Amino acid sequence: MTAITGYDLYEVPPRWLFLRLETSDGLVGWGEPVVEGRAKTVRAAVEELLDNYLLGEDPSRIEDHWQAMYRGGFYRGGPVLMSAIAGVDQALWDIKGKRFDAPVYELLGGRARDRIRVYQWIGGDRPSEVGEAAAEKVEEGFTGLKMNATSELRRVDTPAAVRAAENRLREVREAVGPEIDIGVDFHGRVTKPMVKRLAEALEPYDPMFIEEPVLPEHNDSLPAIAAHTSIPIATGERMFSRWDFKEVFESGSVDVIQPDLSHAGGITEVKKIADIAEAYDVAIAPHCPLGPIALASCIQVDICSPNALIQEQSLDIHYNRGGDVLDYLADPGVFEYEEGYVAAPNGPGLGIELNEEYIEQQAEKTVDWHNPVWRHDDGSVAEW
The missing domain is CATH 3.20.20.120 (Enolase-like C-terminal domain)
Structure with a gap:
């Protein structure tokens, strides 16, 4: 059985987090799991999902993996978990498309x-x-x-x-x-x-x-x-x-x-x-x-x-x-x-090919993007 064997996460400018997912037969899938301004939090969530649910599993069972990631932790929904699931899901579809030599659509x-x-x-x-x-x-x-x-x-x-x-x-x-x-x-x-x-x-x-x-x-x-x-x-x-x-x-x-x-x-x-x-x-x-x-x-x-x-x-x-x-x-x-x-x-x-060398170079930079906190004239917090 083909299995998910490893992953890497790259936080890169301006405010993005990339996931590289690898299989035992050498296929690589990419995903983008991030909440703008909360990249480090989502990174931890991705690591939990992969370490607890997906490493060693068959990458082809996308729907089953989605259900396990969503329902398996009891608490569900919200921006952090769903963004982590999103990036893993994108990478799994990228792998499946490459396996069949076809675009995801x-x-x-x-x-x-x-x-x-x-x-x-x-x-x-x-x-x-x-x-x-x-x-x-x-x-x-x-x-x-x-x-x-x-x-x-x-x-x-x-x-x-x-x-x-x-x-x-x-x-x-x-x-x-x-x-x-x-x-x-x-x-x-x-x-x-x-x-x-x-x-x-x-x-x-x-x-x-x-x-x-x-x-x-x-x-x-x-x-x-x-x-x-x-x-x-x-x-x-x-x-x-x-x-x-x-x-x-x-x-x-x-x-x-x-x-x-x-x-x-x-x-x-x-x-x-x-x-x-x-x-x-x-x-x-x-x-x-x-x-x-x-x-x-x-x-x-x-x-x-x-x-x-x-x-x-x-x-x-x-x-x-x-x-x-x-x-x-x-x-x-x-x-x-x-x-x-x-x-x-x-x-x-x-349908894209990533420049992995450039990604690795960019990931060496310090990335710490957060949206501004705006305030009204009276000092109270405004919606950004």
Whole structure:
């Protein structure tokens, strides 16, 4: 029997954790198990999963391994465990694809499309100079953009704060015209009363969606928000399993779901989430401000999911300091964006080849990324 024999973990810039999983017959699979800002915590969780459940086991039994990792520890769910499972799951699918010399999407039913549209981030954490940046990205061929709506907001903020968000979106819309899609990320920074005001102000500029209008712990308010606006609602980057998504599907309040392939249980779980979403007439646009392994995993699911809408990717995103998506690939051309799309990869497994020498060099650097802690004028902690 072929068995999982060893693994290595590499924490690399800007804020990523890579897993290298090896089998007794020499196959290697890669995964990206990380919570941004909690890489060391997830690293420990990955080590526990591999040491307790998977070393010495047959790598082909992906579903069984997923169930053992999820259910075997009694306590389940949450960002740390599900991100650890996600990275292991990605690596197992990479191995299986290489064993059969086929892309993962071929093992999940085959292509539902030939390419998937991607969008490009503009504007940074505290969005500024977005009009010029938007025009540049459209000139590069992107047809989808995303920007943060605001910096920190008070629970009930001023009319000026609303007008500032409106003016930014108007600036982008005027720069790129009506043929370009613009996603607007509320980033969980916005409270229910401010969502209503902001949605009304932004509606004339036809955003593709408003993302995470409220924190997931307030998803019960989404039906009222959906009734208040015609803008499609997207959410899901901080939801980690199909059970987390049940409420929003059943409420009928969400139009686009955004599970993260490195946070929501990997390829196995997100494909199930996508299939459930299709039954509720909900699109999927996987969250991915991460590295090349996470992006490759997303694309595998996108290609075989009929309801995939668009794919986030982190090239040139404001977080990427000291490393970017293409730097870690032996062949960066696999993520070549043409007319705002990326083609279905043809290579086996996840369809990418990692530059292992470069990864080892980068892993020698000190990586200690944490998101900023923002505060309001009165000193209280603000949502980032």
